[in-house]
Amino acid sequence: MSLERLPIIFRTEDLCAYYEDFMAIKHINIKIPQKQVTALMGPSGCGKTTFIRCLNRLHELTPGARITGSIYLRDQNILQLDPIVVRRRVGMVFQRPNPFPTMTIYENVLAGYKLLGIRLPRNEADEIAEWALRKAALWEEVKDILHRRGTFLSGGQQQRLCIARALAVKPEVLLMDEPTSALDPKSSLQIENLIVELKETVTIVIVTHNMPQAGRISDFTAFFYLGELVEFGPTAELFTNPKDPRTEEYLTGKFS
Amino acid sequence: MKFNLAGQFYDDIFRKISTVMALLIIGLVIGIFITLVIESWPSIKAFGLRFIWTTTWDPVSREFGALPFLVGTLLTSFLALIIATPFALAGAIFLGEIAPPRLANPISFIMELLAGIPSVIYGLWALFYLVPIVRWLEIKFGAPPFGLGMFTASLVLAIMILPYALSVARDVIKLVPQDIKEAAYGLGATRWETILHVIVPYARSGIFAGIVLALGRALGETMAVTMVIGNRSAMPHSIWDLGNTMASVIANEFTEATEDVHLAALVEIGLLLFVITVIVNLIARLIIIRLKVK
Ligand SMILES: Nc1ncnc2c1ncn2[C@@H]1O[C@H](COP(=O)(O)OP(=O)(O)OP(=O)(O)O)[C@@H](O)[C@H]1O
Ligand SMILES: [Mg+2]
Numbered sequence: 001m002s003l004e005r006l007p008i009i010f011r012t013e014d015l016c017a018y019y020e021d022f023m024a025i026k027h028i029n030i031k032i033p034q035k036q037v038t039a040l041m042g043p044s045g046c047g048k049t050t051f052i053r054c055l056n057r058l059h060e061l062t063p064g065a066r067i068t069g070s071i072y073l074r075d076q077n078i079l080q081l082d083p084i085v086v087r088r089r090v091g092m093v094f095q096r097p098n099p100f101p102t103m104t105i106y107e108n109v110l111a112g113y114k115l116l117g118i119r120l121p122r123n124e125a126d127e128i129a130e131w132a133l134r135k136a137a138l139w140e141e142v143k144d145i146l147h148r149r150g151t152f153l154s155g156g157q158q159q160r161l162c163i164a165r166a167l168a169v170k171p172e173v174l175l176m177d178e179p180t181s182a183l184d185p186k187s188s189l190q191i192e193n194l195i196v197e198l199k200e201t202v203t204i205v206i207v208t209h210n211m212p213q214a215g216r217i218s219d220f221t222a223f224f225y226l227g228e229l230v231e232f233g234p235t236a237e238l239f240t241n242p243k244d245p246r247t248e249e250y251l252t253g254k255f256s
Numbered sequence: 257m258k259f260n261l262a263g264q265f266y267d268d269i270f271r272k273i274s275t276v277m278a279l280l281i282i283g284l285v286i287g288i289f290i291t292l293v294i295e296s297w298p299s300i301k302a303f304g305l306r307f308i309w310t311t312t313w314d315p316v317s318r319e320f321g322a323l324p325f326l327v328g329t330l331l332t333s334f335l336a337l338i339i340a341t342p343f344a345l346a347g348a349i350f351l352g353e354i355a356p357p358r359l360a361n362p363i364s365f366i367m368e369l370l371a372g373i374p375s376v377i378y379g380l381w382a383l384f385y386l387v388p389i390v391r392w393l394e395i396k397f398g399a400p401p402f403g404l405g406m407f408t409a410s411l412v413l414a415i416m417i418l419p420y421a422l423s424v425a426r427d428v429i430k431l432v433p434q435d436i437k438e439a440a441y442g443l444g445a446t447r448w449e450t451i452l453h454v455i456v457p458y459a460r461s462g463i464f465a466g467i468v469l470a471l472g473r474a475l476g477e478t479m480a481v482t483m484v485i486g487n488r489s490a491m492p493h494s495i496w497d498l499g500n501t502m503a504s505v506i507a508n509e510f511t512e513a514t515e516d517v518h519l520a521a522l523v524e525i526g527l528l529l530f531v532i533t534v535i536v537n538l539i540a541r542l543i544i545i546r547l548k549v550k
Contacts, residue, residue, distance in 0.1 A: 098433075
């Protein structure tokens with residue numbers, strides 16, 4: 001699969017992100033293909049989280065943080081859009097499962113509507129909830145306990161609940177920041193399988209430290225190092241035949 | 257092994273000391289209760305349960321009924337809560353979530369200072385500033401323009417309890433985990449929507465706890481209330497009326513009471529106030545437990 005032929009959903013131009021005066025992300029130019037899984041890899045502190053949080057403008061919530069350059073989502077520069085609108089179109093799943101502890105499973109799935117004061121007719125709400133929970137491979141496990149609190153679920157189930165919550169508002173892109181790093185191997189595997197199925201529905205950008213995981217689920221991999229994008233290409237190619245020595249060193253475990 | 261035993265020994269001692277302390281506190285509370293019962297016995301014997309629901313308070317004819325003061329206390333305290341709660345909530349949200357630290361910290365500091373001001377000073381201030389304002393309001397509403405009264409007392413109480421309710425609520429709002437706020441922002445919620453649907457529900461039990469703490473203070477507050485409530489021992493008919501609370505009538509009459517029944521009746525009011533405070537706190541605890549986010 002080559003990058004050139006695929007439709008592009010995200011394109012950054014000379015993207016830099018700062019914390020106060022510290023430049024955490026340096027002049028990133030990348031094209032992220034639509035309905036594919038793109039993995040972001042690189043040693044700790046290289047700016048993966050910062051980069052992914054630029055894509056839905058969560059970065060600017062950090063006091064003192066700012067962004068320069070441009071980020072195009074289907075040819076619209078999201079830095080010129082209302083961040084609220086951007087975040088509706090670009091969902092996020094975090095490292096630690098974070099369902100809303102005051103809400104039931106059902107309410108959590110539909111939180112994206114409730115928070116924005118959107119009232120759905122009952123049957124439509126039920127439909128969306130079931131659709132999202134099925135997409136997140138959680139429906140069978142929770143269909144009889146929809147009105148229990150989301151925080152009663154296991155860690156892996158909570159993370160799938162968070163995926164369902166993000167999917168329920170029908171985003172175009174789903175950002176995932178090390179979504180399995182707080183989970184046991186079995187739950188991680190479930191989520192990996194889920195991601196592969198989900199790419200028919202949404203574009204996925206996932207940060208992972210886990211090389212085998214990136215190998216199993218991603219179509220493309222971007223390798224970051226000290227805030228720079230060092231290499232980007234089809235995962236298989238990048239893994240077997242890295243062009244940059246730093247990528248090779250990382251892949252062979254010289255630093256982590 | 258030896259070391260372990262020694263550790264256990266100190267553990268044991270510590271547990272015993274803690275237990276004794278806890279029992280002492282319980283003993284103290286029971287002791288206060290018993291003293292109040294003994295001292296108010298002449299009144300309890302003379303009036304029985306009627307004491308609680310009759311409205312005549314007449315030292316001359318030795319007829320004592322506590323209902324006006326019960327009403328006075330509950331009315332002023334709850335009115336104060338109703339006035340203070342919106343401000344406490346808004347202030348707590350502002351200081352705990354919205355304001356940057358360099359603004360929130362000095363304001364919080366001033367609030368702690370306000371909480372430490374002696375109540376007699378609030379009373380003085382209220383006499384000079386609140387009373388004229390209330391008088392003006394009373395003229396507007398066509399009520400007798402005393403200036404003093406139940407409403408004035410409620411206002412002072414509201415101002416006095418505000419720092420308590422506010423600082424507890426602010427602290428719990430600050431404790432709301434960042435990750436669930438980000439979850440809300442990540443779904444496209446505005447700051448206001450996040451506050452309304454995520455932060456406040458998460459902090460609700462703590463916010464409620466702060467309000468109860470404030471209510472506890474309002475129920476027992478004596479000096480400032482005594483200074484502005486008008487000290488009239490008859491059943492109030494409106495919030496503009498002069499009145500007395502349980503605490504203010506005790507403070508006002510205790511030194512002047514010569515008759516034994518009069519004294520006993522005043523102590524019985526103290527006993528009632530004690531019981532009410534305990535009941536309010538128990539109910540509040542139950543509600544806090546039910547509201548708690550697990
Ligand atoms: N809130 C912040 N304030 C200041 N500097 C920050 C902040 N968050 C991250 N940084 C810095 O920005 C750089 C990139 O951090 P980032 O969290 O994006 O790395 P990462 O690749 O996600 O690392 P990890 O793999 O450990 O999650 C690091 O040098 C980090 O110290
Ligand atoms: Mg990270």
